[in-house]
Amino acid sequence: MISRREIQETNRMIAEMNLDVRTITMGISLFDCIDSDITVLCDNIYQKITTLAKDLVKIGDEIAKEYGIPVVNKRISVTPIGLIGASACKTEDDFVKIAKALDRAAKTVGINFIGGYSALVAKGMTKAEEMLLKSIPEALCVTDVVCSSVNVGSTKTGINMDAVRLMGHVIKETAERTKDNDSIGCAKLVVFCNAPDDNPFMAGAFHGVTEADSIINVGVSGPGVVKKALEQARGKDFEFLCETIKKTAFKITRVGQLVAKRASERLNVPFGIVDLSLAPTPAVGDSVAEILQEIGLEYPGAPGTTAALALLNDQVKKGGIMASSYVGGLSGAFIPVSEDRGMIEAVQKGCLTLEKLEAMTCVCSVGLDMIAIPGKTSADTISGIIADEMAIGMINQKTTAVRLIPVIGKDVGDNAEFGGLLGYAPIMPVNPYSCSSFVNRAGRIPAPVHSFKN
Amino acid sequence: MKRAIITVVGKDTVGIIAKVCTYLSEANVNVLDISQTIVSGYFNMMMVVDVSGSTRDFGTLADELTAVGEGIGVVIHIQSEDIFDMMHRI
Numbered sequence: 134m135i136s137r138r139e140i141q142e143t144n145r146m147i148a149e150m151n152l153d154v155r156t157i158t159m160g161i162s163l164f165d166c167i168d169s170d171i172t173v174l175c176d177n178i179y180q181k182i183t184t185l186a187k188d189l190v191k192i193g194d195e196i197a198k199e200y201g202i203p204v205v206n207k208r209i210s211v212t213p214i215g216l217i218g219a220s221a222c223k224t225e226d227d228f229v230k231i232a233k234a235l236d237r238a239a240k241t242v243g244i245n246f247i248g249g250y251s252a253l254v255a256k257g258m259t260k261a262e263e264m265l266l267k268s269i270p271e272a273l274c275v276t277d278v279v280c281s282s283v284n285v286g287s288t289k290t291g292i293n294m295d296a297v298r299l300m301g302h303v304i305k306e307t308a309e310r311t312k313d314n315d316s317i318g319c320a321k322l323v324v325f326c327n328a329p330d331d332n333p334f335m336a337g338a339f340h341g342v343t344e345a346d347s348i349i350n351v352g353v354s355g356p357g358v359v360k361k362a363l364e365q366a367r368g369k370d371f372e373f374l375c376e377t378i379k380k381t382a383f384k385i386t387r388v389g390q391l392v393a394k395r396a397s398e399r400l401n402v403p404f405g406i407v408d409l410s411l412a413p414t415p416a417v418g419d420s421v422a423e424i425l426q427e428i429g430l431e432y433p434g435a436p437g438t439t440a441a442l443a444l445l446n447d448q449v450k451k452g453g454i455m456a457s458s459y460v461g462g463l464s465g466a467f468i469p470v471s472e473d474r475g476m477i478e479a480v481q482k483g484c485l486t487l488e489k490l491e492a493m494t495c496v497c498s499v500g501l502d503m504i505a506i507p508g509k510t511s512a513d514t515i516s517g518i519i520a521d522e523m524a525i526g527m528i529n530q531k532t533t534a535v536r537l538i539p540v541i542g543k544d545v546g547d548n549a550e551f552g553g554l555l556g557y558a559p560i561m562p563v564n565p566y567s568c569s570s571f572v573n574r575a576g577r578i579p580a581p582v583h584s585f586k587n
Numbered sequence: 588m589k590r591a592i593i594t595v596v597g598k599d600t601v602g603i604i605a606k607v608c609t610y611l612s613e614a615n616v617n618v619l620d621i622s623q624t625i626v627s628g629y630f631n632m633m634m635v636v637d638v639s640g641s642t643r644d645f646g647t648l649a650d651e652l653t654a655v656g657e658g659i660g661v662v663i664h665i666q667s668e669d670i671f672d673m674m675h676r677i
Contacts, residue, residue, distance in 0.1 A: 134635075135668065135671040135672065140594065140671055144664070195645075198646045200666055200667055200669070200670040201670070384675075387674045391673040
């Protein structure tokens with residue numbers, strides 16, 4: 134029988150420490166929608182999404198009520214549109230038509246984001262994929278809830294520098310097109326190395342080509358719970374610290390597993406994975422930075438930050454892996470700047486720099502995330518930052534990503550306001566020296582030696 | 588049997604248990620266990636109930652219990668027992 138103490142512990146996590154299920158994401162394959170006629174293709178996509186996901190929001194809300202835990206977001210990821218549109222799309226505008234169909238379908242079923250306006254170009258680009266990349270600024274500008282991601286490298290293939298170079302321009306143009314709203318379009322655009330096929334988190338979610346027809350993936354979150362638990366570990370040794378994180382991660386992940394199983398049963402869609410991420414929000418007490426402070430840093434960015442984050446990330450995985458039958462996605466601590474009150478403060482204090490954030494991405498999930506940089510930053514410099522981050526992912530056989538926002542019309546000292554879960558961010562300085570001759574070389578960086586394991 | 592946990596927290600007053608149990612009886616929800624404490628004038632109750640014979644669906648039970656709580660000035664939650672089992676039992 135469950136004890137009073139256990140009931141209270143669970144309910145305190147939910148009520149006081151922001152424990153929630155961050156997202157139930159339904160992955161939907163669009164391969165059977167393919168047609169050479171763009172109008173037919175768009176209709177097929179709209180029909181499939183609105184049929185399969187018609188009860189997603191209702192069932193998500195029902196589960197939330199039954200367990201008394203918030204299910205914050207209900208979302209959909211689809212097969213990369215670079216593949217789905219290859220036969221029908223003759224121009225960039227044709228791709229934008231698909232983006233609009235996705236947007237309409239998402240709004241009909243009532244979800245808040247749909248991911249998969251994506252291309253997998255780690256080694257090379259087809260003509261269609263190149264058109265998709267070039268259409269991203271327009272697609273993100275004329276839609277509200279469509280998210281885009283581009284995988285430009287992997288440990289197995291190396292880095293497609295032609296795509297990296299192009300993405301510098303795509304990000305810059307997306308920023309220009311949405312400059313009236315602090316270039317917020319870039320918040321819906323991620324560049325990946327080693328992108329996972331089953332990530333439920335936006336903006337980088339897409340339904341990979343290795344996946345079944347449809348699937349339920351769940352992302353849990355609870356940085357506030359870990360932070361609170363670590364208050365008991367003040368002054369204690371590393372063993373106690375690590376055990377506390379592991380136990381807490383286990384409990385958080387169990388909730389994700391339960392919600393994922395129930396959602397899967399009720400929607401009659403197979404359960405895919407639970408993503409064990411610590412995803413912060415701008416809310417008080419929902420911050421990964423505060424965990425790092427509780428571990429012993431004055432602010433994130435101080436010496437010791439990379440080690441503390443490595444420890445945190447590893448213990449979260451160790452605790453979470455046993456709690457779920459299938460773990461996947463990005464799984465680890467997220468360190469977005471604008472979405473984490475503690476990170477924002479560390480930047481404002483001058484403690485956290487872009488270079489330190491880059492070092493931190495070597496040991497945690499994802500990468501340079503939701504970082505506002507000066508609007509005058511050149512496309513080549515953005516490509517250089519992307520290339521660095523992709524190299525970290527390629528060499529370390531991990532997922533890395535870049536979601537930078539060059540805020541047009543703003544510079545170091547200003548703030549960008551994105552609103553809601555996306556938060557706000559001080560503009561961070563970028564190294565002013567040029568990398569143009571490097572990023573303008575054509576071709577790709579070869580796969581690293583440790584990729585040859587055959 | 589489908590078990591759920593009801594928690595009631597708030598300032599102590601006359602008839603909290605009576606009102607909650609009257610509602611549960613109307614909804615054909617069977618009470619399996621009750622434990623209750625009062626600390627510094629604050630009432631804290633947990634009930635284990637069986638909702639398998641309930642005349643309401645779970646969402647309606649949750650909404651109506653919230654309304655009953657508002658009438659007495661306490662906060663009432665009902666949650667399926669699974670969430671506690673999953674979190675605290677391997």
